Amino acid sequence: MMTIREVAKLFGVSTRTIRYYEELGLVCPERSEGNVRLFGARDLAKLKLIFRGKRFGFSLDEIKEMVLLFDLDRSGRRQLERTVEYGRQRTAEIDEKIAELEEMKGEMQGLLQEFEQKLREKG
Amino acid sequence: MMTIREVAKLFGVSTRTIRYYEELGLVCPERSEGNVRLFGARDLAKLKLIFRGKRFGFSLDEIKEMVLLFDLDRSGRRQLERTVEYGRQRTAEIDEKIAELEEMKGEMQGLLQEFEQKLREKG
DNA sequence: AATATCATTTACGTTAACGTTAAGTTCAAG
DNA sequence: CTTGAACTTAACGTTAACGTAAATGATATT
Secondary structure (H helix, E strand, O other): OEOHHHHHHHHOOOHHHHHHHHHOOOOOOEEOOOOOEEEOHHHHHHHHHHHHHHOOOOOHHHHHHHHHHHHOOOOOHHHHHHHHHHHHHHHHHHHHHHHHHHHHHHHHHHHHHHHHHHHHHOO | OEOHHHHHHHHOOOHHHHHHHHHOOOOOOEEOOOOOEEEOHHHHHHHHHHHHHHOOOOOHHHHHHHHHHHHOOOOOHHHHHHHHHHHHHHHHHHHHHHHHHHHHHHHHHHHHHHHHHHHHHOO
């Protein structure tokens, strides 16, 4: 069980950021006797997913939906099916993002080759 | 040569967004006799790069630096070398992003398999 | 038990990336 | 040449994602 400052340091963010994510319902750590937040392994895995999502321009609202995958494991069959379907859509989106990134990379490399060509011309 | 509304519609954004990007110095379209913005092919290619960058969580400040690749083609040798070096760093970063996205995809697929397993258990 | 260093909630402040409105200008159609 | 739609600048409004400060409570150390 980690304290909020340890968690913040672990992910390289402020404690405010962690509390804000709790405000939004993204995480819901246990509390100690004296109402102090205590983060378990599952909370940390969730936060890892959250910060990874952030790095790819997902909004916190979108991330909130993605994080539901973490919370719905003892739900009913119908709910599970929808969760799986939702997860499929998300991974499909990620595939698209990867493809687009590679296209972007290709364009930039094209530009670089042009420039290098010009450099060679100048000797 | 396209007008601002045509450009906005083409990319599915507001005209304000396009003007804002000009405010930041990201694009610099020609002007007609009567001071009306006219976007050429090069402006459109640049905007395409800009919106693609946005989809991956790059800030407009970061994008501004990336877009410099478009503007510096008749600069001097030293400048060209630095541009090429900068471009290399950017493509390396994109490689990292791709790798991380694939890791993310793997994690989500792992979760999905767990859920599907549970679905099979429930018959 | 006092002191220092953490924690808590509450609430207002900040910045990026636009949205929106106002007041005026240009362009295409009739 | 006028009328209406689309353009212009200028300026203030908005929202997400936090930053920061105040007042207070918990915890560890000496």
